Amino acid sequence: MRALKIKPSEWPIPDARDIDIADARETVAFSRLLLMYARREGCMNLDGHRPTAAETEIRMSMRVLADRIRNHMPGYRDEDLYDIVSNHELLHRIGYHEIPDQKRKEDWFGRYFGSWLDGNPAISEADIYGMIAPKARLNPAKVNSRQLSAYCSLRDEWCKVLEADSRFIGISEAENCHRLSLLLDEPLRYRYRDRETAMKLAWIDANQVGDLSRLSTDALMHYRVFDAKAHHLAMRTGHLTKGATSPSATRDREIITLLTTRPDLHPYDRQAFGLMMEIL
Numbered sequence: 639m640r641a642l643k644i645k646p647s648e649w650p651i652p653d654a655r656d657i658d659i660a661d662a663r664e665t666v667a668f669s670r671l672l673l674m675y676a677r678r679e680g681c682m683n684l685d686g687h688r689p690t691a692a693e694t695e696i697r698m699s700m701r702v703l704a705d706r707i708r709n710h711m712p713g714y715r716d717e718d719l720y721d722i723v724s725n726h727e728l729l730h731r732i733g734y735h736e737i738p739d740q741k742r743k744e745d746w747f748g749r750y751f752g753s754w755l756d757g758n759p760a761i762s763e764a765d766i767y768g769m770i771a772p773k774a775r776l777n778p779a780k781v782n783s784r785q786l787s788a789y790c791s792l793r794d795e796w797c798k799v800l801e802a803d804s805r806f807i808g809i810s811e812a813e814n815c816h817r818l819s820l821l822l823d824e825p826l827r828y829r830y831r832d833r834e835t836a837m838k839l840a841w842i843d844a845n846q847v848g849d850l851s852r853l854s855t856d857a858l859m860h861y862r863v864f865d866a867k868a869h870h871l872a873m874r875t876g877h878l879t880k881g882a883t884s885p886s887a888t889r890d891r892e893i894i895t896l897l898t899t900r901p902d903l904h905p906y907d908r909q910a911f912g913l914m915m916e917i918l
Contacts (some may be wrong), residue, residue, distance in 0.1 A: 652668075654672075658711045661903055664906070666722060667814055669725035671907070672696060674913045675696055676697075676700070680693060697732065697733045701730075703733075707726045717750075717758055718768055724749060737806035751769070751785055754766050763813075769914045774789045800821070800841055811853060812857040816860040820869065823867065839875075843866070847861060851896065862893045862894075869889070870886075894915055897911045898911045
């Protein structure tokens with residue numbers, strides 16, 4: 639097995655050719671670890687600098703992994719496609735300095751969406767919304783009509799639920815946090831007019847978690863995103879929320895520290911979060 643030679647104290651890490659590409663969990667975790675090293679080593683700095691040996695090696699590993707993922711794509715379970723495809727896109731963009739085939743990407747996402755429509759319980763509403771929302775907000779005219787309809791329906795259904803309870807009842811904490819973080823990104827002035835910020839702040843207040851250790855690992859991952867967006871909204875609008883008693887960076891460090899201790903995370907993910915602590 640060849641090891642990347644970035645810093646002896648931090649490697650070896652398996653060669654991308656040795657990753658079990660059929661194992662979606664391992665593949666995604668290793669992708670995230672490579673992306674974290676790419677972030678630290680400057681691979682994402684498009685400032686015209688001459689790449690270091692470390693950057694070049696990371697990009698080569700990304701190319702290998704991206705190619706292996708693309709070739710194995712028909713073999714992944716439907717419910718794994720969103721994470722797999724999203725990570726493939728990043729690996730390809732950074733590794734090759736080019737956008738991957740978008741038609742192929744939409745075909746993969748179409749398969750994912752179709753599986754959800756067919757009732758796949760492993761694909762959540764938030765998963766589907768998160769896939770569609772960015773492109774629907776950017777240019778709804780270019781979104782598949784069935785996907786656009788699902789996006790609009792989910793958005794309105796979620797808002798109705800939150801208008802009654804300020805949180806989602808009867809679903810997992812992870813799904814609750816995931817849906818909330820997605821709606822905090824959503825322009826909702828069409829529905830709430832000048833009450834949009836007040837509504838979002840009320841949702842934030844109703845969903846703050848004091849004892850982070852009680853959250854499952856999946857919930858903690860989604861709560862991290864929700865908490866960061868909550869802090870951003872509070873700062874941008876000049877409002878303090880119940881959860882804004884500590885700086886955002888301090889809270890994020892607390893969450894990441896907890897994640898590095900979770901045994902149900904893949905070792906590559908724990909390593910990635912450990913590396914993130916060095917970057918913060």
